[in-house]
Amino acid sequence: MSSQDIPEENLPAEQDAHGAVSVADDKDPFADPGLPPHEHRIQDIDERAAKRSERTVAMLFTVSMLATVGFIASYVGIPHDKAIYVFPIGHINALNFALGLTLGLALFSIGAGAVHWARTLMSDEEIADERHPIEAPPEVKAKVMADFKQGAKESALGRRKLIRNTMFGALALFPLSGVMLLRDLGPLPGTKLRHTLWSKGKLLVNMNTNEPLRPADVAVGSLTFAKPEGLEEHDENFQTEIAKAALMIVRLQPANIKDKRELEWSHEGIVAYSKICTHVGCPISLYEQQTHHVLCPCHQSTFDLSDGARVIFGPAGHALPQLRIGVNDEGYLEALGDFEEPVGPAFWERG
Amino acid sequence: MSTNTSTEARRGKAPAGERVADWADGRLGIYSLAKTNMRKIFPDHWSFMLGEVCMYSFIILILTGVYLTLFFHPSMNEVEYHGSYIPLQGQMMSEAFNSTLHISFDVRGGLLIRQIHHWAALIFLAGMFVHMMRVFFTGAFRKPREVNWLFGFLLLVLGMFTGFTGYSLPDDLLSGTGVRFMEGAILSVPIVGTYLSMFLFGGEFPGGDFVARFYSVHILLLPGIMLGLMVGHLILVFYHKHTQFAGPGKTNNNVVGMPLLPVYMAKAGGFFFLVFGVITAIAAIASINPIWSMGPYRPDQVSTGAQPDWYMGFSEGLIRTMPGWEINLWGHTLVLGVFIPLVIFPLVLVAIAVYPFIESWVTGDKREHHILDRPRNAPTRTAFGAAWISWYFVLMIGGGNDLWATHFHLSINAITWFVRVGFFVVPVLVFIATKRICLGLQRRDRDKVLHGRESGIIKRLPHGEFIEVHEPLSQDALHTLTAHEQYKPVEIGPTVDENGVERKVKGTEKLRAKLSEAYYGEESQIPKPTVEEYKEITSGHGHH
Structure with missing residues (x-):
């Protein structure tokens, strides 16, 4: 479409004085020149361009309709377990892909159509509207204040203090019932956080094989996870119990154990530590064989298992609790008691 | 009767639409509502869309969320899996998972709706964050919009917690x-922490209740409050009318x-x-939160690279x-x-929430502001915002x-130390740098107004000198570049009166004067060109 095709009468009027680039005003060159003149779009002056826009908008709406049909067809036609390969995403679920793209297209086309319609065919002339101050004029304020005073006076709230004070008392007290009702959300802490399932004579059961561990099962350099004997995945409290009782077992050369108590509580260099990080309770699961460091993958607290599991880096505040272990008559590893201190994150009553 | 007779006489009955509207008007008063609002004016600027992104993603969240509740079981009863995802068959997991x-x-x-829901949540939070920055850097929070700023801030905070309770619901290994x-x-909370937990x-953690409790918080309590806040936010936007740039x-x-x-x-x-x-x-092309590859939650298991959704990242830091x-x-x-992190977490957010009140106290400005500031024209505010970011x-x-350590082959200890030091140092450096940049931009604006735009045309003068031709700005541009106001720093005034009696100056007053000097003193803004300066340069000796 060249400009020759535009009918003469539709051309914007010759740029008049206030339409031309305004020359700085003599008095105040920075003064507000007022709204710039409206500039016509091609659609405003050329009906053929407007028609083209109309067709574009209609096409977008039609695309949306087709996409919705496509959505229904995909829903019915594509098996929900079919995987397809799409470059560069990889193998993905075909149904999710088809449903998402058709629905996305159906929605997007409606939006694109509406916006194109607004931008090309609806009037784009800017209009100025007046603002009014948000705050009320003084007369209104005076009226409100007078009304309020009248109302307050009629209620006699200021004069009859007994009513006022008892009312405040009643209103202040009744929410206490609501607070009371929250009491049974949970039990009181008591000493719950201080005890775990471990006790004297409980066997250390390998988490993966579900078999009791013998010292020979723990090789130097390996990391073994264990749970107390008798705790099974199907138990009702399994999650809550394992959250405290989870154990990690490593074997060190007894000569490498720097901490005296650690050595005492170990068996042939096998040491058992709580797996629950003393920072905020993530399970520790990264073990560096050479250095005997374990690292919590959540917040990177690092503990030295050859030195009483003291913190050597990261945000944890104290060492991992150690479980005292030994071997029973049948040669299985057993606990010699519960942890001496609470496992997991520190808390106010921990001491 | 009488009002209707003229139309009835002509065409018998009014059109159906009009009759429905009449019916509604007689009961709801819609015509008076439409009179003020139907042709209400909305200024156009790309940045005004950011708030819309938030509103729309919130609506999308409600729509998809309702659908998800039709299928989701908020229960922590342990069941054995027998569904169609083979790798997990036979595993114990909660009903939620x-x-x-x-x-x-x-x-x-279902997967599509789940993914739309989660993506919309990330975009909702990101949208609110960016929208808030837009409002901050342009000074749109000033009177009369401070309350709406707080509404928006509450929406952001509640949005974070709604997001957190939401992504905890599937009870997968990551969210657990x-x-x-x-x-x-x-x-860690002193005295009451164990009780609260x-x-x-x-x-004790995890117990069997939290999914059901998070569920009612996630689908009812928080979104209910947010819906109310959002309606209030919009009513105020309508009432105050939109801001606009000069x-x-x-x-x-x-x-x-x-x-x-x-x-x-x-x-x-x-x-x-x-x-x-x-x-x-x-949601069709980008997988999000693939809970099946993480597996059900077990308190004694974890994967590496565990990350919260992005908006919780700073608390994780x-x-x-x-x-x-x-x-x-x-x-x-x-x-x-x-x-300490638990206490700093809300403080980081509150720092930005209370800012409008601090600024209005420093300026002492009680007028309404509907014209937006360009960020450069409020250097201290802009520097504060940039430092916060x-x-x-x-x-x-x-x-x-x-992730930084593994992706960029850096030492995790070094990164941690960088953050420890950077927490205190980086905002200060950014503050200083941003302020300098703003002042530089103000100087450039001043130059442009007084000397015109650099045209890129080199001219040789008769005596051989080369100059670049500067093209004077149009009055539109001159006005736009000089429309902003510049505050004068607050002064305490003489503390001793003519009789030599010392006046007591309150500490807050001194602080205010100091802050005001920091905001609007000579170091903190470039005086905008005056008409006299402009005239002196443009008249007479020609300019370059």
Whole structure:
């Protein structure tokens, strides 16, 4: 479409004085020149361009309709377990892909159509509207204040203090019932956080094989996870119990154990530590064989298992609790008691 | 009767639409409402769309969320999995996880809706963040909009917690780790921490209650409050009318733009579909929160690279980089290593929430402001905002310190130390740098007004000198560049009166004067060109 095709009468009027680039005003060159003149779009002056826009908008709406049909067809036609390969995403679920793209297209086309319609065919002339101050004029304020005073006076709230004070008392007290009702959300802490399932004579059961561990099962350099004997995945409290009782077992050369108590509580260099990080309770699961460091993958607290599991880096505040272990008559590893201190994150009553 | 007779006489009955409208008007008064609002003017600027992105993603969240509730079972009863995802068959998992797998693998379109829901949540939070920055840097929070700023801030904070409770619901290994982190943080609260934790979880962690409790918080309590806040936010936007940037014809007393009907309605309504369409397409091609590959939650298991959703990243950074301080006294433990981050977490947010009140106190300006500031024209505010963002991002780096370490082959200890130091140093550096940049831009604006635009044309003068031709600006541009106001610093005035009696100056007054000097003193703004300067340069000796 060249400009020759535009009918003469539709051309914007010759740029008049206030339409031309305004020359700085003599008095105040920075003064507000007022709204710039409206500039016509091609659609405003050329009906053929407007028609083209109309067709574009209609096409977008039609695309949306087709996409919705496509959505229904995909829903019915594509098996929900079919995987397809799409470059560069990889193998993905075909149904999710088809449903998402058709629905996305159906929605997007409606939006694109509406916006194109607004931008090309609806009037784009800017209009100025007046603002009014948000705050009320003084007369209104005076009226409100007078009304309020009248109302307050009629209620006699200021004069009859007994009513006022008892009312405040009643209103202040009744929410206490609501607070009371929250009491049974949970039990009181008591000493719950201080005890775990471990006790004297409980066997250390390998988490993966579900078999009791013998010292020979723990090789130097390996990391073994264990749970107390008798705790099974199907138990009702399994999650809550394992959250405290989870154990990690490593074997060190007894000569490498720097901490005296650690050595005492170990068996042939096998040491058992709580797996629950003393920072905020993530399970520790990264073990560096050479250095005997374990690292919590959540917040990177690092503990030295050859030195009483003291913190050597990261945000944890104290060492991992150690479980005292030994071997029973049948040669299985057993606990010699519960942890001496609470496992997991520190808390106010921990001491 | 009499009003209707003329139309009835002509055409018998009014058109059906009009009759419905009449019916509604007689009961709801819609004509008076439409009179003020139907042709309400909305200024146009790309940045005004950011708030719309938030609103629309919130609507999308409600729509998709309702659908998800039809299939989700908020229960922590342990069941054995027998669904169609083979790798997990036979595993023990909570019903919540089981039903999420069901939605993802056995409900047609369920995965799509889940992914739209999660993507919309990320975009909602990101949208609010960016929208808030837009409002901040342009000074749109000034009177009369401070309350709306607080509404928006509350929406952001509640949005974060709604997001957190939402992604905890599937009870997968990743989200369960996040809940455990929250429990550890609650335990660190002095005196009442253990009680709070027991009450929240119905006993020891994880117990069997938190999914059901988070569920009612996530689908009812928080979104209910947010819906109310959002309606209030919109009512205030309507009532205050939109802000606008300075420009020809735009004043503090008018609002220039397009009417609600039809242009704004078509654009904003269409934009809803654009946002919905884009989020849906993202959900079709980009997998999010693939809970099946993480597996069900077990308190004794974890994966590496565990990350919260992005908007919780800064709290993760706080907790990861804080030194592990613990004080044991009189049989009690003060877990500063966890409690301090827990206290700083809201402070980071509150710092930005209270800013409008601090600024209005410093300026003492009681007028309404509807013309937006260009960020450069409020250097101290802009520098403060930029410093805040840098603070936030330093913490986000801390939150992903393991990923930074593995992806960029850096030492995790070095990153952690960088964050520890950067937490204090980076915002200060960013503040200084941003302020300098703003002042530089102000100088350039001043130059442009006084000497014109650099045209890129080199001219040789008769005596051989080369100069660049500067083209004078149009009055539109001159006005736009000089429309902003410049505050004068507050002065305390003489503290001793003519009789030599000393006047008491309150400490707050001194502080205010100091802050005001920092905001609007000579160091902090370039005086904008005056008409006299302009005339002196443009008249007479020609310019270059």
